Amino acid sequence: MTDRTEQKPSETAKDATAENAAADIDANGRIDWHSPQMLARLRRRHAANRRMKFIGLAAILLAAGLLSILVGSLLKSGLPAFRQTFITLEFDLKPELVKPDNMRRGKWRKIVKEGLLRALPEDMRNNRKLKRKVLKIVSRSAPYALRDHVMKNPHLVGRIIPFDVLASDPYDQFNKGLLPEYVGAGERKRPNPKLGGPEVVRAFRVLKEQKRVSLPFNWGLFFNADSRLPEAAGLAGAIVGSFLTLLVTFLISFPTGILAAIYLEEFAPKNRFTDFVEININNLAAVPSVVFGLLGLSLFIGFFGVPRSTPLVGGMVLSLMTLPTIIIATRAALKAVPPSLREAALGVGASHHQMVFHHVLPVAMPGILTGAIIGMAQALGETAPLLLVGMNAFIPDISNMGITEPATALPTQIYSWADSPERGFVSRTAAAILVLLGFLLAMNTLAIWLRQRYSTKW
Amino acid sequence: MTMTKNRDITRQAATTNDVASPVCGGECKFITRDVNVFYGEKQAIFDVSLDIPDRSVMALIGPSGCGKSTYLRCLNRMNDLIDICRVEGTFLLDGEDIYSGAIDPVLLRARVGMVFQKPNPFPKSIYENVAYGPRIHGLAKNKADLDEIVETSLRKAALWEEVKDRLDAPGTGLSGGQQQRLCIARAIATRPEVILMDEPASALDPIATARIEELIDELKENYCIVIVTHSMQQAARVSDRTAFFHLGRLIEEGPTEQIFTAPREKQTQDYITGRYG
Numbered sequence: 001m002t003d004r005t006e007q008k009p010s011e012t013a014k015d016a017t018a019e020n021a022a023a024d025i026d027a028n029g030r031i032d033w034h035s036p037q038m039l040a041r042l043r044r045r046h047a048a049n050r051r052m053k054f055i056g057l058a059a060i061l062l063a064a065g066l067l068s069i070l071v072g073s074l075l076k077s078g079l080p081a082f083r084q085t086f087i088t089l090e091f092d093l094k095p096e097l098v099k100p101d102n103m104r105r106g107k108w109r110k111i112v113k114e115g116l117l118r119a120l121p122e123d124m125r126n127n128r129k130l131k132r133k134v135l136k137i138v139s140r141s142a143p144y145a146l147r148d149h150v151m152k153n154p155h156l157v158g159r160i161i162p163f164d165v166l167a168s169d170p171y172d173q174f175n176k177g178l179l180p181e182y183v184g185a186g187e188r189k190r191p192n193p194k195l196g197g198p199e200v201v202r203a204f205r206v207l208k209e210q211k212r213v214s215l216p217f218n219w220g221l222f223f224n225a226d227s228r229l230p231e232a233a234g235l236a237g238a239i240v241g242s243f244l245t246l247l248v249t250f251l252i253s254f255p256t257g258i259l260a261a262i263y264l265e266e267f268a269p270k271n272r273f274t275d276f277v278e279i280n281i282n283n284l285a286a287v288p289s290v291v292f293g294l295l296g297l298s299l300f301i302g303f304f305g306v307p308r309s310t311p312l313v314g315g316m317v318l319s320l321m322t323l324p325t326i327i328i329a330t331r332a333a334l335k336a337v338p339p340s341l342r343e344a345a346l347g348v349g350a351s352h353h354q355m356v357f358h359h360v361l362p363v364a365m366p367g368i369l370t371g372a373i374i375g376m377a378q379a380l381g382e383t384a385p386l387l388l389v390g391m392n393a394f395i396p397d398i399s400n401m402g403i404t405e406p407a408t409a410l411p412t413q414i415y416s417w418a419d420s421p422e423r424g425f426v427s428r429t430a431a432a433i434l435v436l437l438g439f440l441l442a443m444n445t446l447a448i449w450l451r452q453r454y455s456t457k458w
Numbered sequence: 459m460t461m462t463k464n465r466d467i468t469r470q471a472a473t474t475n476d477v478a479s480p481v482c483g484g485e486c487k488f489i490t491r492d493v494n495v496f497y498g499e500k501q502a503i504f505d506v507s508l509d510i511p512d513r514s515v516m517a518l519i520g521p522s523g524c525g526k527s528t529y530l531r532c533l534n535r536m537n538d539l540i541d542i543c544r545v546e547g548t549f550l551l552d553g554e555d556i557y558s559g560a561i562d563p564v565l566l567r568a569r570v571g572m573v574f575q576k577p578n579p580f581p582k583s584i585y586e587n588v589a590y591g592p593r594i595h596g597l598a599k600n601k602a603d604l605d606e607i608v609e610t611s612l613r614k615a616a617l618w619e620e621v622k623d624r625l626d627a628p629g630t631g632l633s634g635g636q637q638q639r640l641c642i643a644r645a646i647a648t649r650p651e652v653i654l655m656d657e658p659a660s661a662l663d664p665i666a667t668a669r670i671e672e673l674i675d676e677l678k679e680n681y682c683i684v685i686v687t688h689s690m691q692q693a694a695r696v697s698d699r700t701a702f703f704h705l706g707r708l709i710e711e712g713p714t715e716q717i718f719t720a721p722r723e724k725q726t727q728d729y730i731t732g733r734y735g
Contacts, residue, residue, distance in 0.1 A: 270541060340578035344641070346539065348591035348648055349568035358590070359580060456581040456630075 074437075078430030084218035084231065085167035085175040087138060087207060091115040092160045093150060100157050103150065108143035109135070112165065119212060120203055129199055136196035137204050139166035141232040166220075167213070169231045169424035170194040171204055175213060179423070194423075221431060225398045226413065230424025233417070235432055237395035241311055241407035242380060242439075245391070248315020248403055249322055249379050254372055256319075257326030261368075264327070265334045266356050285324035292320045293385030301389060309390035309406040317385045322375040329371020333364040366454040373447040377440050383411040392416050410436045487512040487652055487682040488533060493547035495528050495537070502528050506547075506708045508701055512651075515674060515683045517697030517714065519690060521729065524703040526686045530654050533684065534570035535563045551652070568595050571645030575657040577637035579629035579644070584621050587629040587640055588612060591648040607647055615643035616673050635666025642673065653677065655685040659692065671696050690730055694718050702726045 025031055032038065091111055099106040116134050117125050124130055139145075142165035149163060150156055166172075173179035174195060181201060183192050191198050207213055224234025268274045296317035300306045306313045337360045345355040386392065392412035401407060408416070414436065417429040488510035495503040503525040510516045518526040528537065535556065537543045549556045556566050568591065579587050588608045591597075598604035608625070612618040617639040621632070629640050638658060645653055655674070659667040674683060674696045687693050693700055694714060701711040702725075710717065710726045721727045 338578075340574060340576055341580070342539070343536065343572075343574060344578040344580060344644075346536065347534070347567060347572040347574070348594075348644060349564050349566075350590075350594055351564050354594055358594075363581060 071437075074430050074433055077427050078432075078434045080176050080178060081221060081424075081427040081431035082218050083176070083215050084220060085172040086164040086214050086216060087167050088162060088164050088212045088214065089115040089119055090160050090162050091146060092118070093157050095158055098150065098157050100154065103147060106147065108147045112138060112143050112146060115163075116203075119210060120206055124199075124203055124206065127199060129197070130203055133196045133200050134203060136168060136200050137171050137207070139168045139229055139231045141227065141229050142166055164214070166231045169229065169422060170196075172231050173423060174201075174204070175208075175215065178427075221428075221435075225396050226394055226408070226416075227396060230420070230422045230428055233425070233428060235410070235413060235435060237398050237401070238408050238410045238413035238432070239435075240398055240401050241314075241391070241395070241413075242409040244311035244401065244403050244407065245314040245318060245386075245409050246376055246380060248311055249318040250372075250376060252316065253319035253322040253326055253375070257323050257372070257375075258330050258368060260323075261327045261330030261334065262356060262361070265331045266360070267352070281324050281327050285328060288384075289321055289382050290384040290388065292317050293388030295320065296385060296389050307404050307406075309393045311391070311403045311405075311407050311409075313389045314386050314391040314407070314409065315403070317389055318379040318382060321382065321385065322379050325375035325378060326368075326372050329375070330364070330368045333367025333371065334360060336367060337363050363456050366451045366456075369450045369454075370447045373443055373450070377443040377447075380443070381411055381436065381440060383415055386412045387415065410439070485512050486510065487552065488684075489548070489550040489553075490532075491548040493529065493532065493545070493549070495525070495532065495546070496544040497540070498542040502706055503532075504706045506703075506706075508708060508711060510652075510682060510684055511699065512682045513678060513680065514698040515678050515685060515696050517693035517700045518684065518686045518703060519688075519693050519700060519729075520703035520709075522688075525706040526701075526703045527656055529703070530656055530684060530686050533652070533654055534567050534572055536567075536572065538563060565595075568648040569650050570652040570654060571648060571650035572654045573638070573641050573645055573656070573658045576661050577634055577641050579632070579637050579640050581628065581630050583626045584612075584629045584632070584640060585625040588643050588647045591644060595648055597648065611643040611647040612640075614646050614677070615639045616669065616676075617643055633666070635662050635669060638662060638666070638670060639673065642670075642677075646677075650681065652682045652684065655683065657686055657688060660688060667692075690718075702729060704729070 089112075092114060093111065097107040097111050113131075113135055116137060117131070120130075120134075145165060146163055167175060170179055170192075174181070179192065179194065181192055181195065182189050184190055191201070195201050204213075220232065220234045222234060222239070223236050224232060225237045227233040264274060264278065296313060300313050300316050301308045306316065341359055341363065342355055345359045346352075350358065386409055391407060391409055392415060393406040393408050394416075395401070395406070395408055410432065414429055414432045417425045417432060486509045488508075490509070491507045493503055493506040493508075494501065506525075506529060508529075518530060520526050531537045532545055532549065533556075537545055545557065551561070551566070551570070554560050561569075580590065582590075585608055588611050589598075589604050592604060592607050598607055609618060609622075612621065617636060620636060621627075621640075629637065632640060638661075642653075642658075659670045662670065671692065674685065677683060678698075685693075685697065697714045699712065700714045700717040702709045702717065702721075702723075704725055710721060710723045712722075717726060718730055721730065
């Protein structure tokens with residue numbers, strides 16, 4: 001007994017917290033649970049507990065704070081783009097201006113200008129300065145929108161019709177209170193040149209008083225194709241392009257990835273070669289995506305001659321990137337299937353193949369789908385490889401999009417918009433980021449739902 | 459390479475000597491000779507030779523890690539699944555060497571069914587659990603046939619009355635004892651000749667255990683049953699013959715009554731009186 005009490009301190013001397021470990025053990029080997037050393041040690045242990053909790057909480061709060069700053073700033077600059085200023089005007093479709101036999105050569109700008117002037121009071125209408133600049137109020141796309149509307153409804157020719165036209169970007173911003181009427185301060189204060197001069201602003205005010213200016217939800221953001229004019233630009237081309245690209249990615253990487261994972265996990269012999277394959281799959285998952293873009297550029301486009309800028313080549317590149325994610329997730333899901341289930345299947349005489357496809361795969365499916373969806377979500381947000389294969393085409397018309405037609409995708413669209421100098425693209429970019437985040441959130445929610453819904457209850 | 463070579467040698471020996479069994483004459487279901495099992499470099503079973511009579515219960519007892527489960531799993535080649543496991547020796551099922559390639563392991567496992575320590579029904583319906591084996595082996599001509607197999611198997615496993623109204627309910631929703639009986643029904647459904655049970659009652663409460671033991675008693679009318687158990691009372695209650703394993707060797711084998719009342723070996727005596735294990 002005495003031997004032990006003497007030995008103990010030397011044994012545990014290296015352990016800093018147990019320096020006086022044996023001090024509260026008396027000669028009979030009884031432990032004094034209330035000795036000061038014991039209580040101090042206990043306090044230290046509880047303090048370490050609290051410290052850990054505090055640090056963890058602080059980390060979470062920091063992360064949540066940064067995230068809310070990000071989302072907050074996106075919302076602040078992006079939300080205005082979800083509404084768009086329209087101006088309701090009456091247009092006199094005089095046949096001599098419309099040119100009914102060839103409407104494409106009609107004087108649409110003049111019709112729009114007259115429509116604007118009609119709405120204004122007599123004195124303004126005759127102001128020559130205003131006459132020259134009044135078109136600044138409406139979008140440069142307005143004449144084309146009116147033309148397309150009349151071409152679809154030829155019976156309108158000769159009538160006076162009400163029609164909503166887009167306000168120009170500066171007046172859209174002005175209407176939302178994002179563009180000041182004057183710039184500069186003090187002596188240098190002057191009317192904002194972007195608005196075209198005080199008389200144009202006065203004319204806009206008159207239109208507003210006449211309740212011709214409205215600010216409805218901006219469906220154009222989702223249903224319009226891209227445009228050089230921020231007020232007319234929409235994400236339709238990018239959404240369709242992203243969808244087609246992801247479709248190609250899914251069709252290539254999902255079956256390939258799952259079959260590769262099943263083979264490696266269930267059928268392949270365990271040897272140096274399969275170890276080598278496994279290590280390299282894990283390495284592939286860590287390769288920067290831009291490298292896959294270069295590979296796609298030189299191999300798919302340069303060597304195999306896949307048409308560039310298309311969802312086909314974009315999807316092929318992204319599937320290279322998604323494959324390792326799907327393989328790793330699938331292998332993890334297969335590994336997680338309890339061995340007792342495999343034994344049960346083999347025990348009744350199922351062949352290896354039957355065991356895998358009848359029993360293991362259904363149980364692993366929720367995990368596999370989750371991994372696949374997360375891989376696809378990653379691919380949806382990927383920009384660099386798409387830029388390298390040229391998938392940032394300018395798509396002003398979405399009527400003939402296909403997997404072998406030039407296209408753009410959501411992240412590359414954001415990239416191009418962020419690069420545009422027009423003020424209206426600032427909020428359009430933020431809005432596009434919000435749309436992308438919305439899609440990502442939807443995909444991850446789907447993954448969680450699938451996991452909850454189809455996971456096997458034991 | 460070495461594995462097949464060794465097996466060839468032992469098989470030759472077995473066939474030339476035309477192994478005759480001292481215990482069960484012509485009624486032996488399994489005859490095993492000179493069984494050695496290795497996990498990598500480590501040998502788990504040493505020179506075990508054991509004969510298992512038909513239509514009776516053979517209990518394998520012994521302390522943990524003595525190789526009884528390993529031996530049991532050799533009988534339907536479940537050890538094939540473990541990469542590093544190597545089996546040597548002769549295993550004759552009705553005179554056929556099960557490791558020779560004459561019997562496909564897939565068909566062997568239909569003939570030699572297995573019930574595991576932890577109930578492991580498929581996460582499918584009760585019906586599917588039982589019907590799966592017959593279906594993959596093509597034992598049923600049509601749906602009515604399959605329905606009949608499912609019913610008979612569940613009846614034999616004494617589960618039919620409890621589940622006949624909810625055959626579509628998931629098998630995993632049953633209680634532990636019911637799950638184990640479902641696993642027995644599943645094993646019976648492929649009309650096996652032998653049923654291997656690896657501690658079938660160790661995860662069950664005493665009442666469920668009693669039901670399983672009753673069931674074993676009924677099943678031995680038609681099947682050869684080999685049961686691994688940690689409970690010596692259970693071995694004494696259900697088995698006709700008992701084999702005592704220790705450190706990978708078969709120490710003693712004989713009629714259960716003799717093993718428990720008058721063991722020949724001192725080690726057996728020590729184990730059944732609880733001196734170690």
